[in-house]
Amino acid sequence: MSGAVERRSGLSGARILAVLIKEFIQLTRDRLTYAMILVMPIVQLLLFGYAINSDPRDLPTAVLVQDQGPMARSTLSALVNSGYFEIVRTASSPAELDAAVARGEVQFALTIPADFTRRVVRGDGAQILVEADASDPAATGGAIAALASLPRTALSRDLVGAASKPGADPFEVVIHRRYNPEAVTAYNIVPGLLGVILSMTLVMMTALGVTREYERGTMESLLATPARPIEVMIGKLAPYVVVGLIQTTVILILARVLFAVPMAGGWIALGLGVLLFIVGSLALGFLISTVARTQLQAMQMSFFYMMPSILLSGFMFPFRGMPDWAQALGSVIPVTHFLRVVRGALLKGLDVVALWPSLGALALFVVVIAGAAMARYRTTLD
Amino acid sequence: MSDLAVDVSGLNKSFGPRHVVQDVSIQVEKGRITGFLGPNGSGKTTTLRMLCGLLTPDSGEGQVLGLDFRRQAEAVKRQTGYMTQKFSLYEDLSIEENLDFVARVHELPRRRERVADSLERLGLTARRKQLAGSLSGGWKQRLALAASIMHEPRLLLLDEPTAGVDPKARREFWDEIHALSAEGLTVMVSTHYMDEAERCHDIAYIAYGRLMARGTAEEVIARSGLVTFRGEGPGADRLARDLAKASGVAMAAPFGAALHVSGTDRAALEAAIAPYRKPPVTWTEVQPTLEDVFIRLMGQSSDNFQ
Numbered sequence: 001m002s003g004a005v006e007r008r009s010g011l012s013g014a015r016i017l018a019v020l021i022k023e024f025i026q027l028t029r030d031r032l033t034y035a036m037i038l039v040m041p042i043v044q045l046l047l048f049g050y051a052i053n054s055d056p057r058d059l060p061t062a063v064l065v066q067d068q069g070p071m072a073r074s075t076l077s078a079l080v081n082s083g084y085f086e087i088v089r090t091a092s093s094p095a096e097l098d099a100a101v102a103r104g105e106v107q108f109a110l111t112i113p114a115d116f117t118r119r120v121v122r123g124d125g126a127q128i129l130v131e132a133d134a135s136d137p138a139a140t141g142g143a144i145a146a147l148a149s150l151p152r153t154a155l156s157r158d159l160v161g162a163a164s165k166p167g168a169d170p171f172e173v174v175i176h177r178r179y180n181p182e183a184v185t186a187y188n189i190v191p192g193l194l195g196v197i198l199s200m201t202l203v204m205m206t207a208l209g210v211t212r213e214y215e216r217g218t219m220e221s222l223l224a225t226p227a228r229p230i231e232v233m234i235g236k237l238a239p240y241v242v243v244g245l246i247q248t249t250v251i252l253i254l255a256r257v258l259f260a261v262p263m264a265g266g267w268i269a270l271g272l273g274v275l276l277f278i279v280g281s282l283a284l285g286f287l288i289s290t291v292a293r294t295q296l297q298a299m300q301m302s303f304f305y306m307m308p309s310i311l312l313s314g315f316m317f318p319f320r321g322m323p324d325w326a327q328a329l330g331s332v333i334p335v336t337h338f339l340r341v342v343r344g345a346l347l348k349g350l351d352v353v354a355l356w357p358s359l360g361a362l363a364l365f366v367v368v369i370a371g372a373a374m375a376r377y378r379t380t381l382d
Numbered sequence: 383m384s385d386l387a388v389d390v391s392g393l394n395k396s397f398g399p400r401h402v403v404q405d406v407s408i409q410v411e412k413g414r415i416t417g418f419l420g421p422n423g424s425g426k427t428t429t430l431r432m433l434c435g436l437l438t439p440d441s442g443e444g445q446v447l448g449l450d451f452r453r454q455a456e457a458v459k460r461q462t463g464y465m466t467q468k469f470s471l472y473e474d475l476s477i478e479e480n481l482d483f484v485a486r487v488h489e490l491p492r493r494r495e496r497v498a499d500s501l502e503r504l505g506l507t508a509r510r511k512q513l514a515g516s517l518s519g520g521w522k523q524r525l526a527l528a529a530s531i532m533h534e535p536r537l538l539l540l541d542e543p544t545a546g547v548d549p550k551a552r553r554e555f556w557d558e559i560h561a562l563s564a565e566g567l568t569v570m571v572s573t574h575y576m577d578e579a580e581r582c583h584d585i586a587y588i589a590y591g592r593l594m595a596r597g598t599a600e601e602v603i604a605r606s607g608l609v610t611f612r613g614e615g616p617g618a619d620r621l622a623r624d625l626a627k628a629s630g631v632a633m634a635a636p637f638g639a640a641l642h643v644s645g646t647d648r649a650a651l652e653a654a655i656a657p658y659r660k661p662p663v664t665w666t667e668v669q670p671t672l673e674d675v676f677i678r679l680m681g682q683s684s685d686n687f688q
């Protein structure tokens with residue numbers, strides 16, 4: 001009689017290891033999965049990176065010039081000379097200008113107020129107003145950067161002598177971003193992409209993992225072993241945690257090297273967020289696989305989950321710009337919280353304490369989903 | 383402890399509206415090989431799965447290996463080896479990796495040694511790195527058997543282990559089963575092959591979810607109450623159609639060039655044969671074979687079923 005008989009049926013490290021090793025070997029045997037793990041993040045990053053790098057010029061611009069003075073003319077020509085702006089409409093009223101932006105006819109609307117020249121000459125807080133349609137931040141980034149240097153350069157020839165005060169700009173450019181108050185910049189896309197790539201690969205791979213066992217008939221043998229549901233789950237998910245970490249590393253390194261994404265610190269918060277998100281995504285995949293009967297169904301359910309993750313998480317559209325119902329829906333999606341953690345940590349250098357609400361939400365997600373998966377996992381073939 | 387390895391009664395299982403196992407009660411003595419026979423779809427796999435805890439019975443009580451098979455399913459699992467009808471090891475793992483997985487998941491002591499032993503006994507040591515999926519049917523079956531007995535179970539459930547395997551491999555397989563049984567292992571094996579039924583100590587015949595017969599081959603034959611006449615001679619087998627319709631004939635089945643005609647009422651059967659008792663066909667009473675009995679049982683149960 002074997003010694004295993006009398007053993008109490010607690011959580012067993014050996015059984016977890018058994019499943020883990022098996023899962024890991026299968027992973028390395030599957031060339032396609034292998035390729036998907038490494039190639040997909042790189043391809044996606046390059047595709048999106050191209051969008052980040054693109055520096056569109058000659059953006060359609062409408063102007064409303066209420067000042068007939070020389071400074072207005074100089075500013076305008078400096079604007080055009082920057083190469084980013086092409087004046088396609090000269091409006092005669094603020095309302096006309098507004099309408100052009102609203103219709104999406106122009107990306108920028110420039111207003112030079114009536115007292116512009118006078119104020120510049122007097123050094124009395126001259127301003128020009130630029131309204132930017134920032135709904136596509138990648139498109140407006142370069143142009144806005146050009147606007148920032150405009151005050152220093154535009155009037156350098158007009159202002160010599162008395163009127164030029166060293167150290168102070170002759171006027172100020174006031175930029176109003178419309179449609180994208182959070183001002184999602186190009187840099188934001190990389191952290192977002194990390195969330196999307198991780199969920200896409202991890203959810204799908206685990207979702208297929210269990211359904212594949214049913215389809216190939218191997219589940220019958222696995223269920224006949226003493227391995228318990230939680231052991232099977234841990235053993236099956238652990239190799240993919242490593243996969244997720246590799247993907248994260250690849251993406252972050254590429255983001256840094258190719259696109260100079262700022263990394264302001266917050267490494268502990270980032271690490272914690274990445275780990276929670278990876279585990280949560282894997283648990284979700286496992287949950288899907290307990291519901292789906294075939295690999296095809298598992299695939300479809302994974303896609304169904306990806307849609308809101310891309311659309312409502314703040315990856316595609318700025319979160320605060322969405323209607324209330326969409327924000328509510330977005331709040332239960334882990335990608336939303338993951339994006340906040342990654343952006344907060346990488347771009348703003350926030351720490352664990354500052355990011356606690358999002359990290360907590362991710363932890364809650366892990367617990368709820370893993371619990372549900374365990375409750376659903378069938379130990380029989382019924 | 384009793385000397386019954388399996389003692390369950392009143393097993394029922396339905397899938398939706400289909401009642402696929404109906405009131406099956408079965409006792410299996412320790413150390414014996416019980417053949418589980420019956421037509422396709424009659425509930426053999428379902429019954430075996432219920433015994434090893436892979437399916438939950440709708441009703442039924444009893445003990446497997448002295449344990450309540452419903453409430454202590456986990457403990458039963460640990461002492462039961464189950465070889466599935468369809469190959470269910472990992473085809474993308476090598477032979478050795480599959481055995482290693484089994485050894486780990488059962489937490490076997492001296493794991494490496496036991497895997498090596500197992501490979502040695504299989505004669506697969508040289509091919510241990512080969513993927514299980516690339517093995518032929520006979521080798522897959524031997525590997526599956528090795529995997530299912532690695533944890534030294536006390537009860538072994540084999541679901542059509544020799545389907546699609548060549549006769550030589552089948553013979554070797556049965557030699558191995560008998561060797562295991564001689565060491566005290568209790569075996570339940572489902573099969574379609576008559577010659578295999580005859581290699582079992584006991585037989586259980588199940589048809590359309592009902593257990594129709596139980597006992598040793600001799601007992602099953604004796605209890606059937608069947609009388610069988612064998613007709614030999616040119617054209618004997620061609621009488622089957624006419625005789626099957628005659629009253630008193632339960633069944634008429636050609637066996638090669640000969641014909642077996644069976645019934646439970648000797649007088650009526652002899653009367654039915656009388657018109658055909660003429661040359662070139664000669665008739666002799668013979669002992670009914672298991673096959674005669676099974677064909678009869680199958681006919682009976684499908685009558686009940688409709």
Ligand SMILES: Nc1ncnc2c1ncn2[C@@H]1O[C@H](COP(=O)(O)OP(=O)(O)O)[C@@H](O)[C@H]1O
Nearest residue numbers: 381397402420421422423424425426427428429
């Ligand atoms: N999981 C299941 N769901 C629905 N029907 C099933 C399931 N398993 C088996 N059946 C049906 O139950 C009947 C008995 O099947 P089975 O036990 O496999 O028979 P056998 O092994 O004797 O061929 C068959 O008609 C089969 O189609």
Ligand SMILES: [Mg+2]
Nearest residue numbers: 426427467541
């Ligand atoms: Mg079967």
